[in-house]
Amino acid sequence: MTLPDIQNTKSDYKFSLNRVGIKDIIKKVRIVKDSEVTEFPAKFSAYVDLPKELKGIHMSRNPQTIQDVLNELTFKPSSHIEEFMRKMSTHLLSRHEYATIAEVECDGIVVIEVPNERTGKQQKAHPIKVKAISKKENDQVKTRVFLNISAFGINACPCAKDLMIDYANEIISERREKFDLNEKNIKNILDIMPIATHSQRCKGSLTIEIPDNLTIDLLKLINIIENSMSAKVQDVLKRVDEAKLVRLAHLNPKFVEDSCREMAIKVVEGFPNFPDDCEVTLEIEALESIHQHNAYAQKQATFKKLREEFKKS
Structure with a gap:
């Protein structure tokens, strides 16, 4: 039948x-x-x-x-x-x-x-x-492969930190006679003291085109994303670890724009053997803590374009 x-x-x-x-x-x-x-x-x-x-x-x-x-x-x-x-x-x-x-x-x-x-x-x-x-x-088959992976991190806001430094400077300056402080001493104190700012969990994503003669290490991509932010998130934190993590993040404040550009630098440096025509997309989204909106940045380019911009920077 x-x-x-x-x-x-x-x-x-x-x-x-x-x-x-x-x-x-x-x-x-x-x-x-x-x-x-x-x-x-x-x-x-x-x-x-x-x-x-x-x-x-x-x-x-x-x-x-x-x-x-x-x-x-x-x-x-x-x-x-x-x-x-x-x-x-x-x-x-x-x-x-x-x-x-x-x-x-x-x-x-x-x-x-x-x-x-x-x-x-x-x-x-x-x-x-x-x-x-x-x-x-033309009677041939061409295959392109794109891999996307995401990771989370912390970003501390540089803008709010500078505002808090000015605020702290003003408060201490008003009491300089009481504590016998001059401007240099006040600056030294502010340089070593943890300064408050707002921080947020950020999601970073990296999409990279992989040529057929090369492979890629997922952990390498994850490290690029995580190391482009103020600090890495952790599942388990004891009190001393939490204090250390918050301090590290606040010593390394970043906008989403900074993190996206850091990712671009690390991709250029990390994959020197990737062909110029391979495409890359870099994304950072900050889950804002003091706003009703999220902050977002993206960079989409070929390796050739990234390398050209990197040389000029």
């Missing part, structure tokens, strides 16, 4: 479609690097474009492609998520002979062990998104 292939029949409409496929199918991802196994659940989405002549895509090929590549990882483990995402995207395009573009997206949370002064190690969870796009160009 031959079943009808409805998808291959002629479309009743004269419009092509950019993306047709499946969305948010949950699978387990398994990464093996240096004998260390990382597993986490992730949502996958897979799409192809559809020419105007056809009624529909063969939808079952999309989840089948995802499952086939994940099954393959059981026998041939991958050490980097971008590697199997690139494979997924190219396999998907090859299974849809009528398509010119295939996209696969992976959205999950990775838990990474990082050093901790008090406990030795601690776990931190980081949202991660990976997108692979394969496109037919």
Whole structure:
């Protein structure tokens, strides 16, 4: 018995479609690097474009492609998520002979062990998104992979800190005779004393295009984000640790603009071998503590543009 292939029949409409496929199918991802196994659940989405002549895509090929590549990882483990995402995207395009573009997206949370002064190690969870796009160009398939990861930190406000320094200076100056202080002594006191300001938890995100001949270390990206802020957030803080963290943050005040530019510098310095045409997006959002709004900054550029601006700075 031959079943009808409805998808291959002629479309009743004269419009092509950019993306047709499946969305948010949950699978387990398994990464093996240096004998260390990382597993986490992730949502996958897979799409192809559809020419105007056809009624529909063969939808079952999309989840089948995802499952086939994940099954393959059981026998041939991958050490980097971008590697199997690139494979997924190219396999998907090859299974849809009528398509010119295939996209696969992976959205999950990775838990990474990082050093901790008090406990030795601690776990931190980081949202991660990976997108692979394969496109037919002149009888060849070109695939681009973009990896996005987020991390949190603390930013102390430089503006409020300067206002508080002026306020403290005024208060002490009014009492200089009582405490036998001159202007130099007052300045020295203000230089060593912790000065109040408002602080906020910040979310930093880094999206980077990864060329097919290179891989990337997630921890390196996380460090770039966290080290671009006033201080790092911690899950567990004893009283002495909390005091130290707050002091460090207030000694290193930053606007979201500062943090975004710090990220740009660290990306340029950290990836000297990345091609000029690879794209980067840097984002910082401060969850404001004294305003009803949040503060936000973004930088989007190619590595070439970042390097040119870095040389001029």
